[in-house]
Amino acid sequence: VDADRSTLSSRIKDALQPPYFSPARDIDRSEVDELLDKGSYTFVLEIPPRLEADLLANRGPSIQINVDATAVSQAAVGTAYIQEIIAREAANFLHQHGTSEVVPIEPVIRALFNQNLEAIRFNASMDIIMNVTMLGIILVGAAVMREREHGTIEHLLVMPVRPSEIAAAKIWANGLIILLAAGFSLHVVIEFVLQIPIIGSVELFLAGTAIYLFAVTSLGILLATIANSMPQFALLAIPVFVVMFLLSGTFTPFESMPPILQDIMYAVPSTHFVRFAQSILYRGAGLDVVWKDLMVMTALGAVFLAAALSQFRSMLVRQS
Template sequence: MRVSHILNLGMKELRSLARDPMLLILIVYSFTLAIYTAATAMPETLNKAPVAIVDEDRSPLSARIIGAFYPPSFISPVLITPAEMDARMDAGLDTFALDIPPNFQQDVLAGRRPTIQLNVDATRMSQAFTGSGYIQQIVSGEVNGFVQRYRAAQTLPVDLALRARFNPELNKGWFGAVIQVINQVTMLSIILTGAALIREREHGTIEHLLVMPVTPFEIMTGKVWSMALVVLTACAFSLTFVVQGLLAVPIEGSVALFLAGAALNLFATTSLGIFLGTIARSMPQFGMLLILVMVPLQMLSGGTTPRESMPDLVQTLMLAAPTTHFVTLAQAILYRGAGLDVVWPQFAALAVIAVILFSLSLARFRKSISDMT
């Protein structure tokens, strides 16, 4: 092995990438506009949910409840009749339909605990789940406030002090921006290395390399370090200017430590890209393989949903994926300000997985070259 060969082969890959406008556009888009749109398009807890109300009581209390629904959480409620309630929900006009029964205020003041009917269109899952809880809180709050005008206020024996750590604004955009950076690092590293290998096979330049005094290890290492460098540079730019600058997401921990973890993750994912590139015979095949690999890596690594909520078998299997450990260390560093003393197990796991993937990919790459010769 000669270091000069690896450096020159890597520079060749960088020049080849610079002459590919589509891949350059993909890199720029993935680390700028894609991250910005993913962060700003994250749905709020509840936003402009359509609600209809059947007011059969027509009392001051029912009017108070109706007036409690206002933008931006809800669209101003539409007053409808009982006959219209089911028809409007079947037509998809309302997500929530609240039916206030007759004599509701009278029964409340008499202590009879009346029941209010709430119909929810559960096909709109994001709004249905959180919105039903919002409506329960609104109705309970308005009823309690109304009743306290006529009864002595009750003091609760416990005062709950709520403190939201690491994201005090409960802003989902903060979460979405960082997770999108993590996803783009994984996706682009696999795409760039796999595409570089397939492009050489399609253009016939791989045969030129085989007659040169270079080894398969040097060829593969040149592709790995060059593509990893491109993705790492784009990641640092995006984290600084898009996440921290444009989106104003606070970063609690060391960016340098995060980039060190990203470099280890890139060592593993670029090797995985080489492995997929040796299996696929064309770019369409590589794209299909990429879908099969990227969906589990993104959905089951803990970035989208907590790993604790997954089946035990899935949690165990995903320990072999580099993204699982990368998501864990990235969230710990960027969100919670963790240091190396906290995330060193993830660094060690990434190093082991990267070495294994590189070895498997190198063996597969050597086999594919020997088949060509």
């Protein structure tokens, strides 16, 4: 937010360059809270009017730095870089104007959503996401593989049920248990034991978790229909889980990844669930902010389920 429109403010903006920062973009003051709530930006600088004039007049001006502190390490390191850049550009500007005395620009840090920069606030809910992902894939896939190895899948061939009904039973039976465990962890472990306040709607978070479970359990069935044994299923599930865990923004900032990798990870439901969970639990966002992530998770779950049903029919034919 550049309210000064001076040479100094332009130099500060131009100094924020990759690879440490994305290219700076001018926004209006009225957009700041909305963009931070959506997680569109991690850092927003508010340059006041007459910054350059106040610096030359030795008045000690200040710049406000708004920081989305949900990503603790990124927020701390990025804030230090920004402070260094502001101080360097101010010193160079004064030197070019023949002023030997360095008048520092005081940065006013405004940490949002995690004022004390405590990593536990971020890691606790991300651990829930990690466990939901892992259990959603493994429990459903292992249930299908166990029936195949024990031969009970053949009993299903003589029953008046369709493959979609068999898959739905696996999804809902295991998904409900995981959903209850996630709700218990959120209320008892995070709120009661760790004393971490939940800002947003828990009901909306659990509804989104149910949609996400639909996607990952469908993926688990798909992997189980591809594998021929439990060890093969494990070899398929582990790398899939690791990729979903490391590259979805759970512990690695999503914006720090190469653009082509970001585009690929948009086709993975965990990316949208992490963004959804952070918006709800940290920023107190409502349905008007997260509805797109819910729609994408639903669509990806439908794609995985359709592929799983196709493979499921082929598996039943092979078993017969």
